[in-house]
Amino acid sequence: MKSLLTLTPHGLYCEAGDFFIDPWEPVDRAIITHAHADHATWGSRAYLTSSAGVGVLRARLEQGASIRGIEYGEQLELNGTTVSLHPAGHILGSAQVRIEHGGEIWVVSGDYKTDPDPTCTPFEPIRCHTFITESTFGLPIYRWPRETDVLEEINAWWRANVAAGKTSLLLGYALGKAQRLLAGLDPSIGPILTHGAVERMTAVYREAGIELPATQYAGAAGNQADATGAMVIAPPYADASIWARRFGDRSTGFASGWMMVRGARRQRSLDRGFPLSDHVDWPSLLAAIDATGAGEVWVTHGYTGTVVRWLQERGLDARAVQTRFEGELLEAGQLASGSAGPEVESAE
Amino acid sequence: MKRFARLYAALDETTATNEKIAALVEYFVSAPPADAAWAVHFLIGRRPKRLVSSARLRMWAAEEAGVPAWLFEESYHAVGDLAETITLLLPPSDNSSERPLAYWVEGRLLGLQGEDEDAQREMMLESWRELGSRERFVWNKLITGSFRVGTSQQLVIRALGQMSGVPEGVLSHRLMGSWDPTPEFFQRLTAADTRDADISRPYPFFLAYPLETDPASLGNPAEWIAEWKWDGIRAQLIRRAGRTFLWSRGEELLAGRFPEVEDAGALLPDGTVIDGELLPWVNGAPLPFAQLQRRIGRKHVGPKILEDVPVALVGYDLLEESGSDIRSSSLRERRERLATLLQALPPERVILSTAVPISDWRAAADARLRARELGAEGLMLKRLGSEYGVGRRRGDWWKWKVDPLSVDAVLIYAQPGSGKRAGLYTDYTFGVWEGDHLVPFAKAYTGLTDEEIRKVDAYVRRHTLEKFGPVRTVEPELVFELAFEGIQRSSRHKSGIAVRFPRIARWRTDKKAEEADTIETVRGLLKTVNGEQ
Numbered sequence: 001m002k003s004l005l006t007l008t009p010h011g012l013y014c015e016a017g018d019f020f021i022d023p024w025e026p027v028d029r030a031i032i033t034h035a036h037a038d039h040a041t042w043g044s045r046a047y048l049t050s051s052a053g054v055g056v057l058r059a060r061l062e063q064g065a066s067i068r069g070i071e072y073g074e075q076l077e078l079n080g081t082t083v084s085l086h087p088a089g090h091i092l093g094s095a096q097v098r099i100e101h102g103g104e105i106w107v108v109s110g111d112y113k114t115d116p117d118p119t120c121t122p123f124e125p126i127r128c129h130t131f132i133t134e135s136t137f138g139l140p141i142y143r144w145p146r147e148t149d150v151l152e153e154i155n156a157w158w159r160a161n162v163a164a165g166k167t168s169l170l171l172g173y174a175l176g177k178a179q180r181l182l183a184g185l186d187p188s189i190g191p192i193l194t195h196g197a198v199e200r201m202t203a204v205y206r207e208a209g210i211e212l213p214a215t216q217y218a219g220a221a222g223n224q225a226d227a228t229g230a231m232v233i234a235p236p237y238a239d240a241s242i243w244a245r246r247f248g249d250r251s252t253g254f255a256s257g258w259m260m261v262r263g264a265r266r267q268r269s270l271d272r273g274f275p276l277s278d279h280v281d282w283p284s285l286l287a288a289i290d291a292t293g294a295g296e297v298w299v300t301h302g303y304t305g306t307v308v309r310w311l312q313e314r315g316l317d318a319r320a321v322q323t324r325f326e327g328e329l330l331e332a333g334q335l336a337s338g339s340a341g342p343e344v345e346s347a348e
Numbered sequence: 349m350k351r352f353a354r355l356y357a358a359l360d361e362t363t364a365t366n367e368k369i370a371a372l373v374e375y376f377v378s379a380p381p382a383d384a385a386w387a388v389h390f391l392i393g394r395r396p397k398r399l400v401s402s403a404r405l406r407m408w409a410a411e412e413a414g415v416p417a418w419l420f421e422e423s424y425h426a427v428g429d430l431a432e433t434i435t436l437l438l439p440p441s442d443n444s445s446e447r448p449l450a451y452w453v454e455g456r457l458l459g460l461q462g463e464d465e466d467a468q469r470e471m472m473l474e475s476w477r478e479l480g481s482r483e484r485f486v487w488n489k490l491i492t493g494s495f496r497v498g499t500s501q502q503l504v505i506r507a508l509g510q511m512s513g514v515p516e517g518v519l520s521h522r523l524m525g526s527w528d529p530t531p532e533f534f535q536r537l538t539a540a541d542t543r544d545a546d547i548s549r550p551y552p553f554f555l556a557y558p559l560e561t562d563p564a565s566l567g568n569p570a571e572w573i574a575e576w577k578w579d580g581i582r583a584q585l586i587r588r589a590g591r592t593f594l595w596s597r598g599e600e601l602l603a604g605r606f607p608e609v610e611d612a613g614a615l616l617p618d619g620t621v622i623d624g625e626l627l628p629w630v631n632g633a634p635l636p637f638a639q640l641q642r643r644i645g646r647k648h649v650g651p652k653i654l655e656d657v658p659v660a661l662v663g664y665d666l667l668e669e670s671g672s673d674i675r676s677s678s679l680r681e682r683r684e685r686l687a688t689l690l691q692a693l694p695p696e697r698v699i700l701s702t703a704v705p706i707s708d709w710r711a712a713a714d715a716r717l718r719a720r721e722l723g724a725e726g727l728m729l730k731r732l733g734s735e736y737g738v739g740r741r742r743g744d745w746w747k748w749k750v751d752p753l754s755v756d757a758v759l760i761y762a763q764p765g766s767g768k769r770a771g772l773y774t775d776y777t778f779g780v781w782e783g784d785h786l787v788p789f790a791k792a793y794t795g796l797t798d799e800e801i802r803k804v805d806a807y808v809r810r811h812t813l814e815k816f817g818p819v820r821t822v823e824p825e826l827v828f829e830l831a832f833e834g835i836q837r838s839s840r841h842k843s844g845i846a847v848r849f850p851r852i853a854r855w856r857t858d859k860k861a862e863e864a865d866t867i868e869t870v871r872g873l874l875k876t877v878n879g880e881q
Contacts, residue, residue: 139419139422139423140413140415140437141427141433141436142436240799261426261432262429262432263427263767263769263770263771266768267768267770267771268798272361303422306419306422
């Protein structure tokens with residue numbers, strides 16, 4: 001029997017329903033799990049995403065792109081397949097795609113996490129026959145500390161920097177991570193400044209009704225604002241840029257799952273690394289796969305080989321699938337070729 | 349252990365020197381002397397003895413963590429540090445140990461010695477369970493003997509100086525040679541009375557800075573002495589109280605390794621310290637470094653090897669004479685005294701380093717070009733009026749190496765690095781053309797900037813052809829200029845050639861893979877450099 005989804009040069013394709021999921025080339029019909037650049041590519045004729053995700057997707061795609069939103073759980077008939085979107089807990093509007101056809105159910109998870117995040121709807125496990133999962137942090141060394149502990153650590157670091165007369169520069173993805181950080185900051189410590197890319201996405205979150213503390217756009221490079229004692233939220237590539245220099249004496253932190261490993265922090269000469277990720281860690285990944293009840297698992301971007309072997313040793317039919325998704329990137333070099341300007345947000 | 353783990357974290361969390369020193373001072377002031385002594389021991393890079401094999405540690409940690417061996421190894425490759433891998437994999441712990449560092453080292457770590465496998469396993473599991481995760485990390489670092497935390501000996505000395513008021517030069521001297529990390533030692537180390545003596549203790553080595561400008565900038569050549577820069581083992585030969593000690597620059601006591609040199613040293617008067625270079629030496633000239641490698645690490649030196657590879661100490665300097673520290677007198681004077689002293693010795697085992705005549709800087713430049721023929725790495729330029737300082741300083745002593753040899757080679761394999769470079773592809777193998785395929789030629793791990801490393805890493809990830817464990821074969825497209833110091837035939841290398849100190853000189857983004865050098869070009873270098881036919 002033909003597989004409900006197949007991998008084509010354009011991306012994951014459902015022949016029965018004639019649509020693509022997160023295609024990396026322009027297609028006629030694209031279902032988008034979330035608005036990060038490696039999942040939401042420009043140029044397709046029609047996009048379908050969750051209602052909650054329409055705003056962020058629109059901010060990421062070309063002007064005038066045709067985007068339709070459906071509610072989480074709402075069922076849609078597409079050429080005889082039944083399609084619905086379910087919360088993935090990754091960023092605002094992120095969705096898993098459930099496809100039912102001829103009694104067979106597939107779920108494409110996109111990127112997801114099961115840890116709490118006040119800026120998006122929590123992940124929901126969906127029963128299915130075949131589950132397509134990411135594996136960005138598919139190694140047992142990745143076990144996230146409690147979110148509240150990490151946020152507390154960030155606030156403590158900010159307080160210590162205020163006392164030492166330093167600016168806190170906190171790096172994290174402009175879409176998703178930055179807003180999650182904002183929601184966890186204690187605004188009584190000091191003013192919060194943002195990089196342009198962060199400010200833009202934060203505005204979209206606010207429009208969607210997500211409550212976030214007041215922020216102030218730090219302005220373009222060369223703008224000499226006194227930011228002593230402030231918390232500056234910026235995308236990872238801003239660290240080495242001229243833009244960051246104006247903040248003078250600063251302590252730089254990076255919020256990313258990669259910060260679990262000391263070497264990753266030291267490679268970038270960061271002062272602090274905060275292990276906060278919008279992806280599942282090892283135990284949550286295994287628990288999520290288990291909760292789907294799937295007998296067949298396709299493993300994409302990340303430690304695919306490791307996760308596949310682990311699942312196979314446990315009797316599941318698992319296979320690695322080569323996609324162009326990138327998960328969470330660690331390095332500025334991976335994030336952008338050279339130092340991108342404030343308005344350019346690269347693959348996430 | 350808690351206090352020490354906190355110090356470790358504080359040192360690890362900052363790149364600012366002043367903050368590191370402040371953390372060290374705070375620790376030394378508050379820690380009991382027994383702990384402080386061990387902290388100094390580890391922080392200046394003295395390695396704890398490795399009492400548990402890495403294979404066993406891996407096995408027990410994997411068991412305790414409930415992961416299979418293959419998954420432990422995958423994790424290790426992502427982390428690049430065994431101690432940290434174990435820490436990340438062990439089940440979470442909310443415990444913490446109030447017991448002092450000295451207890452953990454003396455009572456626990458050293459207690460592992462001589463125990464059988466089962467007992468060691470029990471002791472390790474028990475320790476892991478008693479400690480919190482930060483403490484576990486430090487404990488694992490001690491157990492694996494790879495204790496590095498971005499402090500240098502110099503930083504520790506500065507902190508000890510601030511804390512005790514003892515001059516840094518005195519502290520540095522007290523930390524040389526062999527000592528046991530006891531509370532008494534720590535008290536002696538920071539004691540205000542500086543008339544201490546230890547007959548075996550060497551002086552801190554004075555090191556030269558690389559010369560990167562025209563030597564004419566050094567002024568009048570008559571005020572300088574030029575010597576050959578040899579590629580051997582820098583060492584101090586000490587004769588005091590009727591005993592002879594030979595120390596390497598790595599502060600290793602080379603007792604019994606170079607008996608011919610120690611025997612010659614026994615003929616020196618008491619109260620003598622000579623700084624020089626150990627070299628395999630026959631008929632007034634050095635043998636290639638590879639010959640010295642046959643002697644390094646050999647504890648039992650038989651008559652055959654002594655005859656094949658006799659070693660001499662080429663004396664550069666005299667630091668102590670008749671029991672007096674003469675480091676602050678001029679090099680001119682020290683060298684004259686050294687010459688006089690060595691006249692009384694039998695020839696060939698302790699030799700005065702040759703002064704290369706340099707009537708002008710032009711002559712120095714010409715001499716430097718001849719260095720490689722003589723088996724030297726270049727010239728040393730020292731101001732005749734200079735004193736013998738501590739550490740590496742600019743101004744009076746310069747090393748002026750010959751330009752390295754270089755070859756353009758293609759990146760063919762990459763492997764993740766360890767430590768700071770964990771998880772990044774930083775360890776590269778390069779190939780040169782032999783007909784239409786690339787033959788592995790050299791490995792190089794250094795020379796790229798962090799930004800270049802990230803770019804190469806991204807390239808490796810996207811252009812992998814095959815994976816063999818942690819090693820990836822990549823599409824052969826990137827060309828790098830490799831620099832190296834020496835070149836030799838080798839039966840152990842696929843290319844038939846071994847190079848010394850290979851590193852990446854630059855990334856040749858202007859070159860395509862097919863423009864890289866061929867094995868014939870490399871063989872040509874063998875000929876020009878070593879005069880081979």
